[in-house]
Amino acid sequence: MSSSPTKAAHEHAVLLNAIAEGANQYPKPEHVNYTYGTAGFRTLASKLPSVLFRVALLAVLRSKRLEGATIGVMVTASHNPEPDNGVKLVDPSGEMLDPTWEHHATTLANCPTTESLLSTFTTLVTHLRVDLHQPANIVYARDTRPSGPDLIKALEAGLNAFGDGVKVNSLGVTTTPILHYVVKATNDKTGEYGQPTVEGYNQKMAKAFKTLVGNKGPLAPLYVDCANGVGANALADFTATLGDLLPVHPLNTATGTPGALNHHCGADFVKTKQQFPPSVQAAGFLNKRGTRACSFDGDADRIVYYYLHESKNTFRLLDGDKIAVMVAMFLGDLIAKAKLTEDEKLYLGVVQTAYANGSSTKYLTSRNIPVTCVSTGVKHLHHAAQRYDIGVYFEANGHGTVLFSDNAIKTLKGASPTSPESANAIKYLLAFSELINQAVGDALSDMLLVEAVLAHRGWGAPEWDAGYEDLPNRLVKVEVPDRSIFVATDAERKLAYPVGLQEHIEEAMRKVEMGRSFVRPSGTEDCVRVYAEAKSSVEADSLAITVTDLVKLASGQV
Ligand code: 16G
Ligand code: MG
Numbered sequence: 001m002s003s004s005p006t007k008a009a010h011e012h013a014v015l016l017n018a019i020a021e022g023a024n025q026y027p028k029p030e031h032v033n034y035t036y037g038t039a040g041f042r043t044l045a046s047k048l049p050s051v052l053f054r055v056a057l058l059a060v061l062r063s064k065r066l067e068g069a070t071i072g073v074m075v076t077a078s079h080n081p082e083p084d085n086g087v088k089l090v091d092p093s094g095e096m097l098d099p100t101w102e103h104h105a106t107t108l109a110n111c112p113t114t115e116s117l118l119s120t121f122t123t124l125v126t127h128l129r130v131d132l133h134q135p136a137n138i139v140y141a142r143d144t145r146p147s148g149p150d151l152i153k154a155l156e157a158g159l160n161a162f163g164d165g166v167k168v169n170s171l172g173v174t175t176t177p178i179l180h181y182v183v184k185a186t187n188d189k190t191g192e193y194g195q196p197t198v199e200g201y202n203q204k205m206a207k208a209f210k211t212l213v214g215n216k217g218p219l220a221p222l223y224v225d226c227a228n229g230v231g232a233n234a235l236a237d238f239t240a241t242l243g244d245l246l247p248v249h250p251l252n253t254a255t256g257t258p259g260a261l262n263h264h265c266g267a268d269f270v271k272t273k274q275q276f277p278p279s280v281q282a283a284g285f286l287n288k289r290g291t292r293a294c295s296f297d298g299d300a301d302r303i304v305y306y307y308l309h310e311s312k313n314t315f316r317l318l319d320g321d322k323i324a325v326m327v328a329m330f331l332g333d334l335i336a337k338a339k340l341t342e343d344e345k346l347y348l349g350v351v352q353t354a355y356a357n358g359s360s361t362k363y364l365t366s367r368n369i370p371v372t373c374v375s376t377g378v379k380h381l382h383h384a385a386q387r388y389d390i391g392v393y394f395e396a397n398g399h400g401t402v403l404f405s406d407n408a409i410k411t412l413k414g415a416s417p418t419s420p421e422s423a424n425a426i427k428y429l430l431a432f433s434e435l436i437n438q439a440v441g442d443a444l445s446d447m448l449l450v451e452a453v454l455a456h457r458g459w460g461a462p463e464w465d466a467g468y469e470d471l472p473n474r475l476v477k478v479e480v481p482d483r484s485i486f487v488a489t490d491a492e493r494k495l496a497y498p499v500g501l502q503e504h505i506e507e508a509m510r511k512v513e514m515g516r517s518f519v520r521p522s523g524t525e526d527c528v529r530v531y532a533e534a535k536s537s538v539e540a541d542s543l544a545i546t547v548t549d550l551v552k553l554a555s556g557q558v
Contacts, residue, residue, distance in 0.1 A: 016118050021161075025053075026053040026157065039078065041087050045083060045084060045085035048086070049151060050154070051087065051109045052151045052154035053155070055155065058108055058124075059073050060165075061121075062091075065130045066092060070186040072090030072094075072141075072183035073087060073138060073140040074087065074140070074176050075155070077143075077145065077299075078176070082146070090439075092184075096440075136166040140155060140168070141172065142172075144256075152170075169182075169186075175299055175442075176300065177441065178198055199241075205238065205434075205445060208448075209451075212455075219245065219246050219454075219455055222247070223249045223293035224249065227267070227298050231298075232253035232255055235296075252279055265295065266298060269295070270304050290461060291308075292305055292454075294443075294447055296444075302399045305317075305319075305450065307462070309462070318464060320356075320397055321360035324356075326464055329369075334428055337424075338426050346390060349385075349388040351371075351381045351384040352372070352393075353373065353381065354520075357471055358533055361373075372384045375492050382403070394441075398441075398446075401442060474532045474544035476530040476544050478529070481555060486551075486554075488519070504550050505547055513535040514535040515539065516533050517543050517544070519551055528555075
């Protein structure tokens with residue numbers, strides 16, 4: 001530190017004054033308790049201004065602690081209804097905020113008064129060993145929610161308290177994964193990841209997609225449900241960059257229509273209801289059998305595909321598990337075709353959660369593809385995937401990506417092809433590493449990944465779907481007086497508490513053919529979730545009902 005103790009004390013006092021002035025404009029509402037959970041802070045937008053102001057303070061502390069590395073702030077509530085909003089922080093690598101800092105976010109958000117906020121802030125500076133003289137860089141964005149602009153003002157008020165001590169970069173309205181991309185690209189001093197702009201993102205993906213399918217286009221038209229959210233803008237921008245190679249029909253692009261966001265559309269609607277969005281049906285899509293469509297969620301970090309079964313005339317879902325399986329098999333084939341030497345061998349694996357359909361896990365393991373099961377939440381999947389050279393991770397709900405390790409990239413760049421086939425395989429693997437968002441699950445990038453694999457395989461949706469048959473499954477939300485009494489273990493496949501409940505669940509599982517069920521407390525809502533799958537729909541129903549009753553009994557509700 002260059003300044004004298006008196007000067008430093010004076011500067012600190014000036015900063016605290018500026019923070020106090022801003023904080024007084026954004027008082028914390030009484031009787032609200034905030035938690036920085038799996039998806040950051042998320043609740044009714046009206047309760048969030050004070051949280052945004054305080055998140056700004058934490059983002060700046062984190063950036064200064066990391067010597068000015070750029071930190072991202074995303075204002076979104078993803079697939080939640082329009083009155084909700086939320087905010088989450090993005091670490092310099094483009095990944096979710098370091099979990100040890102989540103607690104500091106919660107502490108700051110819950111300070112009841114400006115005085116307590118100032119003293120907590122000062123304690124954090126000391127405790128986290130933050131040198132306030134370090135630079136800070138923050139990049140932020142929001143989705144299309146009407147509450148977004150006011151929340152951004154609260155965020156900016158927090159950033160402005162630091163005056164010249166912070167450099168900011170507003171991306172305006174954009175998707176969560178684009179914000180993650182920009183954070184990662186900004187911090188990548190090699191400049192190899194791509195230009196740290198929305199344009200850079202579009203160019204990088206368009207280039208990789210052309211390398212992969214340029215000679216196979218134009219591809220069959222694709223219907224894209226944008227959930228009336230920010231994905232609509234991102235898709236329009238991207239297709240303008242790409243040109244005609246992939247003809248898309250964007251649906252649900254009404255980002256300005258009040259109440260439309262995620263309403264009867266979007267990835268979460270399709271996955272949980274297991275049906276077409278009515279708007280997609282109305283678009284005449286169902287007259288075109290076998291045609292594939294996909295749905296983004298409200299901030300475009302999740303995607304699911306679906307189509308109408310030709311002969312059965314039924315809705316068929318191609319969810320995150322189906323994407324993971326198809327992509328893992330395809331990349332595995334490319335690795336084999338690359339004919340790398342023993343020393344250059346690349347290990348590919350898949351990371352799933354307990355929600356992955358049992359058939360998908362069986363399909364992969366029976367083909368010797370290693371599968372790791374981890375707890376729900378992107379950060380768990382992401383970290384487990386980093387243990388492979390090529391780590392494919394997807395949650396069944398459609399959030400996922402494929403990570404290429406530094407070793408994988410280095411190996412592929414240095415490999416000597418033994419034939420035109422191996423040269424192509426290496427070229428394609430490298431192009432996939434450019435096409436796929438390396439920071440986080442990304443609906444747009446995942447859509448291109450799926451389209452590239454389908455084009456290479458020469459498949460439509462039915463051929464993709466033919467790999468395995470999902471076991472019928474049910475997801476039940478159970479409201480209980482106190483969800484904290486439910487404690488999951490073994491990557492959430494079992495319950496440690498309440499004592500004895502797990503044995504009863506297992507007894508119920510044994511009563512149905514291929515039965516599997518688990519219970520876990522939600523990380524985003526005040527409820528407990530029950531998952532059940534079995535050989536038949538009737539058995540999946542009965543298992544779900546039995547386990548739901550067991551949960552209610554254990555929580556004293558029956
Ligand atoms: C969050 C997670 C998502 C997970 C979901 C589970 C991130 C970015 N998002 O939305 O991965 O599937 O929570 O919700 O980590 P639940 O705990 O309410 O079931
Ligand atoms: Mg989302």
